[in-house]
Amino acid sequence: MKQEQQELDCVLQIRAGGKQRAEGISTLYRKYAPQMKRYYMRQGKSLAQAEDLLQDVFVQVIRNIDSYRHDGAFSAWIWTIARNRLISEYHKSGNHVSEIEFDENLIENFPINSAHNSDEDELKKCVHEAFERFNQQHQERAHALTLFAIYGWTIEEMSSFLGRTIAATREYLSQSRKKLRPFLKPCFDFLTP
Secondary structure, eight states: OHHHHHHHHHHHHHHHOHHHHHHHHHHHHHHHHHHHHHHHHHTTOOHHHHHHHHHHHHHHHHHHGGGOOSSSOHHHHHHHHHHHHHHHHHHHHTOOTTOOOOOGGGTTTSOBOGGGGGGHHHHHHHHHHHHHHHHHHOHHHHHHHIIIIISOOOHHHHHHHHTOOHHHHHHHHHHHHHHHHHHHGGGGGGBOO
């Protein structure tokens, strides 16, 4: 509750303008900039690109502060701006947002069924295609699982990013894994029983 009140105070300061605006945006910057910078860099952006995106996010926060209606967590609102800014950057560069990089090194330690030892590449292909299908139907869940499982975000970082409580974030990730499982089912034949 204290965090929500502090963020609401910052919103009111930004809306007031002048020195108060500078104080409000500085407080929010100190709180969110490190996490957002890591987020952008984990998405393959250089330090300079991450800092440019971060600057754009806070410019948008100032420009759009009046659109924040207090009907949801401020953290969800600002992270939506950050995520949308990254998506815009992908569109400008011609990359497709739905193409999430899949770390094939994660598959290397899977116990491969001896009948399919020569098919390790097939397992990688199967998992990659399954995750692509999952991403097409559940893009936000796929993104959350990628950040948590592949990039190693903490539950606290995920909670802030999703604008949910820690308990709700754990449940969301659990439900996301359950939704992913049917997509991966054809790949289970490659694994040792």
